[in-house]
Amino acid sequence: MTAYERLREACGVIRDLEHTAALLDWDQQTFMPVNAEPDRVAQLTTLAGVIHEKQTDPGFARLLEQAEAECRDCAPDSVQACLIRRLRRDIEKQSKVPVDLVKQLAEAAAQAHSAWAGAREKAQFSLFAPHLERLLDLRRQYAVLFAPYESIYDPLLDNFEEGFTAKQLDILFADLRRNLVPLLRRIIDSQPPAECPKAVYGEKEQLAFINEVLHAVGYDFTRGRQDQSAHPFTNEFGLNDVRITTRIFPEMPLSALLSSIHECGHALYAMGVSRELDRTPLADGASFGFHESQSRLWENLVGRSRAFWEYCFPVFRRYFPEQLKNASAEQIWRAVNHVEATLIRTESDEVTYNLHIMLRYEMEKELLNGTLAVKDAPAAWNAKSMELLGVEPANDAEGILQDIHWSMGEFGYFPTYAIGNLLAAQTWCAAEKQVPDLEAEIAKGNFRPLLDFLRRKVHVLGARFTPAETLRRSLDAEEIKPDCFIRLLEKKYSRICGF
Numbered sequence: 001m002t003a004y005e006r007l008r009e010a011c012g013v014i015r016d017l018e019h020t021a022a023l024l025d026w027d028q029q030t031f032m033p034v035n036a037e038p039d040r041v042a043q044l045t046t047l048a049g050v051i052h053e054k055q056t057d058p059g060f061a062r063l064l065e066q067a068e069a070e071c072r073d074c075a076p077d078s079v080q081a082c083l084i085r086r087l088r089r090d091i092e093k094q095s096k097v098p099v100d101l102v103k104q105l106a107e108a109a110a111q112a113h114s115a116w117a118g119a120r121e122k123a124q125f126s127l128f129a130p131h132l133e134r135l136l137d138l139r140r141q142y143a144v145l146f147a148p149y150e151s152i153y154d155p156l157l158d159n160f161e162e163g164f165t166a167k168q169l170d171i172l173f174a175d176l177r178r179n180l181v182p183l184l185r186r187i188i189d190s191q192p193p194a195e196c197p198k199a200v201y202g203e204k205e206q207l208a209f210i211n212e213v214l215h216a217v218g219y220d221f222t223r224g225r226q227d228q229s230a231h232p233f234t235n236e237f238g239l240n241d242v243r244i245t246t247r248i249f250p251e252m253p254l255s256a257l258l259s260s261i262h263e264c265g266h267a268l269y270a271m272g273v274s275r276e277l278d279r280t281p282l283a284d285g286a287s288f289g290f291h292e293s294q295s296r297l298w299e300n301l302v303g304r305s306r307a308f309w310e311y312c313f314p315v316f317r318r319y320f321p322e323q324l325k326n327a328s329a330e331q332i333w334r335a336v337n338h339v340e341a342t343l344i345r346t347e348s349d350e351v352t353y354n355l356h357i358m359l360r361y362e363m364e365k366e367l368l369n370g371t372l373a374v375k376d377a378p379a380a381w382n383a384k385s386m387e388l389l390g391v392e393p394a395n396d397a398e399g400i401l402q403d404i405h406w407s408m409g410e411f412g413y414f415p416t417y418a419i420g421n422l423l424a425a426q427t428w429c430a431a432e433k434q435v436p437d438l439e440a441e442i443a444k445g446n447f448r449p450l451l452d453f454l455r456r457k458v459h460v461l462g463a464r465f466t467p468a469e470t471l472r473r474s475l476d477a478e479e480i481k482p483d484c485f486i487r488l489l490e491k492k493y494s495r496i497c498g499f
């Protein structure tokens with residue numbers, strides 16, 4: 001056996017253990033009896049320990065070195081070279097961070113999380129403030145280990161979006177903001193009212209309806225399943241087992257549908273990764289932003305398109321003939337595209353979503369580089385909310401305390417949501433050029449041509465290349481740009497609002 005073969009086997013073992021932990025986590029969020037929690041925590045802790053041991057085993061590092069020596073002449077885009085590059089990067093990053101700091105971060109995050117939950121319940125930021133201070137301090141210590149950099153934000157962002165920098169984000173967001181803020185005002189001023197008929201939509205019927213749509217879209221129920229959970233998510237346990245969950249609201253049937261289509265987008269990506277990459281860390285998305293681009297593409301560019309509702313409305317009405325007897329495809333399409341500047345990110349629409357992200361990005365940068373003090377953060381949040389969205393939170397719970405990310409010590413994560421939105425639009429624009437009759441096929445309920453395009457261009461590559469290289473290879477693009485995103489929104493809303 002060559003060193004590379006042994007290295008792949010070692011990766012396979014780690015991957016199997018990670019998937020086993022993921023399966024236990026999926027069970028915990030779906031079917032686990034409530035009192036089983038202590039047992040589950042013990043199992044997950046044990047597995048995390050075993051995985052960490054395997055990853056940091058000196059034998060594993062030696063194997064990597066030997067495989068590198070073997071691979072001196074291998075093609076730079078071969079699976080072998082790509083896997084070695086990825087493992088070398090992971091090991092180098094890991095080796096820079098002292099175990100003590102890792103422990104401190106984990107401990108601080110665990111304490112911060114419960115403090116955050118309590119603070120949010122009481123809408124009182126001061127209860128969370130010392131924890132945020134501590135996490136920021138630890139994250140600064142973490143970032144410094146990766147010096148030199150242009151911005152202290154860069155090493156943190158790199159954990160989610162390899163190679164992407166604050167400087168690039170600044171340019172991207174400034175461009176986006178210039179276009180988006182006036183567009184939002186125009187839409188809000190001229191948008192006619194539209195809503196889905198108010199009624200009760202039975203849970204069983206909603207699930208059956210959604211499953212039929214997921215089938216049509218291309219979700220493979222022989223390699224996955226859909227269940228219910230408090231927060232919808234996608235979890236993969238291998239290329240042949242990618243599961244999604246949804247949350248049903250009897251009075252809001254479109255919420256579960258679109259959230260399921262979103263998760264389905266993540267799942268289609270995970271199911272479409274090349275089998276050559278199976279049981280390696282390359283059997284993943286190219287980055288957080290890339291993963292989100294696939295879910296947003298299906299949710300927003302397919303699920304909120306006029307063509308999609310041409311297909312979907314008759315299906316919807318078949319399940320809810322009474323509730324929808326006076327409705328139309330045009331009406332439901334308008335309802336799913338209704339824009340409103342609201343306070344809560346997770347409830348925001350396609351137009352305002354990125355503004356919520358810019359707010360968080362600016363806050364994170366200022367907090368990390370020390371130009372904003374933690375005690376002044378709630379007021380800064382509220383001012384930015386007013387400036388970007390035109391709405392001001394009445395209290396900290398609907399302002400600065402609304403998201404979980406900072407309580408986990410995660411800074412640099414939020415921008416990947418906006419990157420996902422922009423990449424989704426860029427991918428759609430490429431599909432429009434390369435897939436014949438794209439919209440006409442979707443209107444007929446034929447999603448195959450689009451899925452084939454995504455499989456061929458994006459999914460199959462997995463995490464084989466860096467995000468920038470993936471962008472080049474999949475979309476023939478040099479950078480992420482907001483142009484397509486803005487153009488598609490303008491096109492849609494000029495039709496809805498008549499401007």
Ligand code: ZN
Binds near residue numbers: 262266292295
């Ligand atoms: Zn997502």
